[in-house]
Amino acid sequence: MEFFKIVDLQTSEVKLQECLSLENLDTYSNDLFPLQKVEKDRVQIGGIWGEFTLMHQSISGGVRFALKECPNALAWTVTTGFPPKEKKVVIHLVVNRKEREPEFIEEIREFMEDLSEGILKALMERESVLTN
DSSP states (O other), X not given: OEEEEEXXXXXXXXXXXXXXXXXXXXXXXXXXXXXXXOBTTEEEEEXXXXXXXXXXEEETTEEEEEEXXXXXXXXXXXXESSTTOTTSEXXXXXXXXXOOOHHHHHHHHHHHHHHHHHHHHHHHHHHHHHHO
């Protein structure tokens, strides 16, 4: 299954990569929280689905995150400059199932809503700090 969320914000790949690091996870997500210190491109996190290793990678257009031990292989990207909205931020989340329970789908939608609000807030605050 795949899910998309458009964040009404113009930014750049570099700004996404700088702002959406594992070290500042708490600035853009209320649903995930670090349980240990970040080690390179990964950190142990807790969240609505349990405890996992959250992996982070810079990619063309932005960043990719994945829950390493997740039985659904849950992963998401946050990008700009590509379809479906080249001039906005696109969150694209996937799981390795064709169907899931309605409760799980609702949890994913709520997670993506939280993430989109957090990304918008974090990037706007960062821009405000840079321009002040």
